[in-house]
Amino acid sequence: MEDSIFTKIIKGELPCHKIYEDDRTIAFLDIHPQVEGHTLVIPKKQVDSLWDLDDDTYTHLWNVAKRLARHIERLKIRPRVASVVMGYGVPHAHIHLIPIGSEAELKQPQDTESPVDHDALAAMAEKLRTNA
Template sequence: MASVFTKIINGEIPAFKIAENEDYMAFLDVFPLVKGHTLVIPKQEVDKIFEMDKSLYLGLMDFAYDVAQAVEKAIPCIRVGIAVIGLEVPHTHVHLVPLNTIQDINFTNTKLKLENEEMIEIAEKIKSFL
C-alpha cells in the first residue's frame, strides 16, 4: 500500500509544494510545529533513511540543503533545524524546522492549525527564495 507521501507525489492528495525535481519533493508539513515547517522526501518510497541507496541519501541531503536555505530566508528564525524521526509515515522524510528556541523542534508540542491561505502564502514565500 502506498504511503501518504507517495499519494502526494502521485497527486492523489494535495500538498503545499515548495520544490520538486525528478527524485525529490519538498512541501509544508500540514501538522507543523512552527510556521515554515517543511518536509523533504525522496520520491522513491523507502521506509528508513539508512536503508536508502547512498546516492539517493546524498541527493536527498543536497536537495534539503537548498530548501533549508530558502526556508531560512523566508521565515524569521535563528536557524533551520533538521530532524529525521521516521515513525509517523513509513516513507523517509526530513523535517526542516525554523528555530528560535530548542522547543521549536519538540515533536511533543501541540501542532499548529493554519488556514489554507496562510499555508499557501508561506509556501509561496519560501519558493520565492529558491
C-alpha cells in the same frame, strides 16, 4: 508495499503545499507544523527508512535539504533551521526542516487535532517556493 500518504501526494492523489520539486525529491509544508515554515523533504521513491535509501538518493535528498534550509534561513523566518529525522509517523523516508528561534520551539509537540489552516499554508508556501 501500500502507497504511503507521501506517495499519494507525489502521484497527485492528495494535495500539498509544495515549495520544491525535482526528478527525485519533493518538499512541501507539514500540514501540522511545529512552527510556520515546517517543511518535509522526501524522496519520490518510497522507502520506509532513510538509512535504507541507496547512496545516490540519500546524498541527493540531503543536498536538497541543505539548499532548502539555506533558502529558508535567508528569508529570516527564524534564526536557524533544524533538521530532524525521526522515522515514525509515515513509512516513507523524510527529513523535517523546522525554522527555530530556540531549542524549545523544536521540542514543542505538533498539534494534530486542530483543523488544517490551508490559507496560512498556501501563503507560507508562496513565500518559500524555490527552484533551490
